[in-house]
Amino acid sequence: MLVAMAVNHLNTELRVFTDHAFGFVSTAEGFVFLSGLVAGLVYTRRAVGNPAAAWQDRARRRAREIYLWHLGGFMTTFLGLQLLALLTGRISTTSPALFFQHPVAAVPMGALLLYQPGLFDILPMYCVFMLLLPTVLAGLQARRWGWIFAVSGGLWLLAQAGLRDYLQAGLARFLPVNLGVFDLLAWQLLFVLGACFGYHWAKPSRPLLSFRPAMLLLCLVVAVPLWFLLKYQHLPWPGVTMDMVWAWADKAHLAPLRLLNFIVVAYLIAAVAVRRPGFFAFRPLAFLGRHSLAVFTVQAVVCALVLTQPDLFATFASRTLTALGLVAVLFATAGMHQQLSTWRRSDDPTGSADRRVWPEPESCN
Numbered sequence: 001m002l003v004a005m006a007v008n009h010l011n012t013e014l015r016v017f018t019d020h021a022f023g024f025v026s027t028a029e030g031f032v033f034l035s036g037l038v039a040g041l042v043y044t045r046r047a048v049g050n051p052a053a054a055w056q057d058r059a060r061r062r063a064r065e066i067y068l069w070h071l072g073g074f075m076t077t078f079l080g081l082q083l084l085a086l087l088t089g090r091i092s093t094t095s096p097a098l099f100f101q102h103p104v105a106a107v108p109m110g111a112l113l114l115y116q117p118g119l120f121d122i123l124p125m126y127c128v129f130m131l132l133l134p135t136v137l138a139g140l141q142a143r144r145w146g147w148i149f150a151v152s153g154g155l156w157l158l159a160q161a162g163l164r165d166y167l168q169a170g171l172a173r174f175l176p177v178n179l180g181v182f183d184l185l186a187w188q189l190l191f192v193l194g195a196c197f198g199y200h201w202a203k204p205s206r207p208l209l210s211f212r213p214a215m216l217l218l219c220l221v222v223a224v225p226l227w228f229l230l231k232y233q234h235l236p237w238p239g240v241t242m243d244m245v246w247a248w249a250d251k252a253h254l255a256p257l258r259l260l261n262f263i264v265v266a267y268l269i270a271a272v273a274v275r276r277p278g279f280f281a282f283r284p285l286a287f288l289g290r291h292s293l294a295v296f297t298v299q300a301v302v303c304a305l306v307l308t309q310p311d312l313f314a315t316f317a318s319r320t321l322t323a324l325g326l327v328a329v330l331f332a333t334a335g336m337h338q339q340l341s342t343w344r345r346s347d348d349p350t351g352s353a354d355r356r357v358w359p360e361p362e363s364c365n
Helices: 003-006 027-047 054-090 103-111 123-142 146-159 162-172 186-203 212-230 242-248 256-275 281-287 292-304 316-347 349-357
Strands: none
Touching: 003 027, 003 281, 003 292, 003 316, 027 054, 027 186, 027 256, 054 103, 054 123, 054 292, 123 146, 123 186, 123 212, 146 162, 162 186, 212 256, 242 256, 281 292, 281 316, 292 316, 292 349
């Protein structure tokens, strides 16, 4: 998903293989759900035999770490784009408008998460998710599943009603606010669902899901037509347009059709993973996943800078090489981050014991 995200952020022909390859489902849905699942799994296991305050503090520290990575990437991009504009004498249309219209306001608003331009609206969402994780896990431990789903589902419904959009429009009357493409009120539902599965996975109990033939067939009956609908854009119903379908599959608000499509696709993938555990095991991609926070941040910065250079997208060959070069940057970033982590551990022997007790869940960003 990290590789697919990076390719999707560039306008190249490779997006045919990475963008909405399974219907009205993008890599973002899987990324948010898996992040919630890993976070729920890791922090539930760490809660065993440790005071609640300790693992809850660890989650807050993780949120702070994500925020600092976001802030570092945001500032690096801001300075890089300013430097490019100074050297080339032009401002690219792909650059965030506020960076050049009101640069003095852009920096503090970015730090306060009130300005989240494209590529920099993902990590702020994860900061909030990690801050909410202790509350979700505490509710699960208290067996308040109903309340958790009621609140999370209620927030998702408010998102469908456009509450976040109304709030942003109201704030925009006073400040150039941009809360990002992803509606936090909607997308929290996927993270909470993932955290619930992760929590259950960490418990020695019977499986939460059963993969019966009838359920598999039902999911196929839903997933396959949606895939054909998106691929061929053919609607057998008179009076129904693709614009109407996309309104029900809106990505920003995680609209009902998109949510349904993700659930059935995720169920089918889980069924394969249960029966063939090694099918999705690919070490190079697992290597990226262990350093996902650094990898995602660097690719966002690189994409923001690369998109300002139209010559890199002038021909099919240049577009393809640019996308492949970005993928190479992902692996280089993971390698450097691992090396820096190794040096840090060797220079701090006293902290290594804490890390053994509280390992960093690198996939929890």
